[in-house]
Amino acid sequence: MKVTVVGAGAVGASCAEYIAIKNFASEVVILDIKEDYAEGKAMDLMQTATLNGFDTKIVGSTNDYDKTANSDIAVITSGIPRKPGMTREELIGINAGIVKDVATKIVEQSPNVTLIVVSNPMDTMTYLAHQVIDLPKHKIIGMGGALDSARFKYRLSEALDCPASDVQGMVIGGHSDKGMVPLTSLATRNSVRVTEFLSENRLQQVAEDTKVGGATLTKMLGTSAWYAPGAAVSSLVQSIACDQKKMFPCSTLLDGEYGLNDLCIGVPVVLGKNGIEKIVELNLTEAELNKLKESAEGVKKTNQLLEL
Numbered sequence: 001m002k003v004t005v006v007g008a009g010a011v012g013a014s015c016a017e018y019i020a021i022k023n024f025a026s027e028v029v030i031l032d033i034k035e036d037y038a039e040g041k042a043m044d045l046m047q048t049a050t051l052n053g054f055d056t057k058i059v060g061s062t063n064d065y066d067k068t069a070n071s072d073i074a075v076i077t078s079g080i081p082r083k084p085g086m087t088r089e090e091l092i093g094i095n096a097g098i099v100k101d102v103a104t105k106i107v108e109q110s111p112n113v114t115l116i117v118v119s120n121p122m123d124t125m126t127y128l129a130h131q132v133i134d135l136p137k138h139k140i141i142g143m144g145g146a147l148d149s150a151r152f153k154y155r156l157s158e159a160l161d162c163p164a165s166d167v168q169g170m171v172i173g174g175h176s177d178k179g180m181v182p183l184t185s186l187a188t189r190n191s192v193r194v195t196e197f198l199s200e201n202r203l204q205q206v207a208e209d210t211k212v213g214g215a216t217l218t219k220m221l222g223t224s225a226w227y228a229p230g231a232a233v234s235s236l237v238q239s240i241a242c243d244q245k246k247m248f249p250c251s252t253l254l255d256g257e258y259g260l261n262d263l264c265i266g267v268p269v270v271l272g273k274n275g276i277e278k279i280v281e282l283n284l285t286e287a288e289l290n291k292l293k294e295s296a297e298g299v300k301k302t303n304q305l306l307e308l
């Protein structure tokens with residue numbers, strides 16, 4: 001199993017590290033445009049192999065796509081991250097050109113690849129990938145909801161004063177400060193709905209903290225987060241590589257599901273060896289469905305900024 005990660009920056013390197021530590025891939029190629037940068041990250045990570053006990057071979061590449069040939073899975077993290085005070089949508093001007101170029105070059109070398117788009121604004125970048133490359137729709141996946149759901153569970157565990165592993169929950173909708181839809185009514189602590197334990201106000205607070213999870217960390221760090229994003233990507237990669245058929249909310253091209261068309265937005269999907277093997281349609285409350293539709297309008301507005 002060969003995995004390519006484009007972008008050797010904060011998220012790309014974190015993602016490569018988690019994939020290696022989980023020890024399911026034979027090779028991870030990290031590619032960056034900065035001279036020697038990916039090679040340096042690859043060497044540094046390879047020097048953790050005996051310490052962390054993995055056998056994955058990590059290779060660096062300065063913009064040489066030949067090294068990515070015949071990848072089974074590729075992850076696009078190349079592009080600029082936001083600074084405090086910015087929205088993800090403001091990154092479109094620079095990142096759209098990068099994602100278009102990178103996606104095209106990956107598919108030239110790996111026509112059967114499954115592509116995971118991470119660069120922001122992620123839902124729009126995933127939609128862009130669908131427009132510029134010729135891959136079946138189940139092989140282009142946007143990562144956002146897996147991260148947002150991990151943050152939701154973290155916030156729920158704080159409110160419940162329990163370990164996050166006790167909590168189940170999901171965030172659907174656009175990966176944006178306003179567009180996320182944390183499904184508070186469905187969240188549980190060991191199968192008991194969290195609405196049994198938390199007041200409406202406290203749950204509302206959890207939802208709001210979740211939605212601005214990325215912005216909160218960007219303010220604290222001066223750039224956007226990387227550990228949880230890298231871990232979230234590695235979980236998607238593992239589910240595909242190991243045919244785990246796990247369910248994650250991912251950005252996918254909708255064709256009538258949830259009454260939505262012609263956009264990529266986060267909904268639950270099953271990830272296995274064929275990429276997106278199923279789009280799961282939940283029975284949402286009217287309020288949740290309305291929030292998802294509002295979120296979709298926001299994503300479509302950003303998509304209109306693309307020069308296709």
Ligand SMILES: NC(=O)c1ccc[n+]([C@@H]2O[C@H](COP(=O)([O-])OP(=O)(O)OC[C@H]3O[C@@H](n4cnc5c(N)ncnc54)[C@H](O)[C@@H]3O)[C@@H](O)[C@H]2O)c1
Nearest residue numbers: 007009010011032033078079080081118119120122143229
């Ligand atoms: N979808 C999500 O949940 C999520 C989470 C975190 C970050 N992000 C996004 O991921 C992107 C990367 O974030 P980061 O913190 O790793 O940024 P970073 O600046 O640390 O790394 C980005 C890397 O991309 C490289 N790059 C730029 N253009 C390139 C090209 N054409 N080809 C190859 N490499 C290129 C840069 O040299 C840099 O090393 C940002 O757009 C950020 O907003 C998304």
Ligand SMILES: O=C(O)C[C@H](O)C(=O)O
Nearest residue numbers: 082088120214215224225
């Ligand atoms: O917040 C960001 O800009 C990066 C990423 O989308 C995140 O949610 O951490």
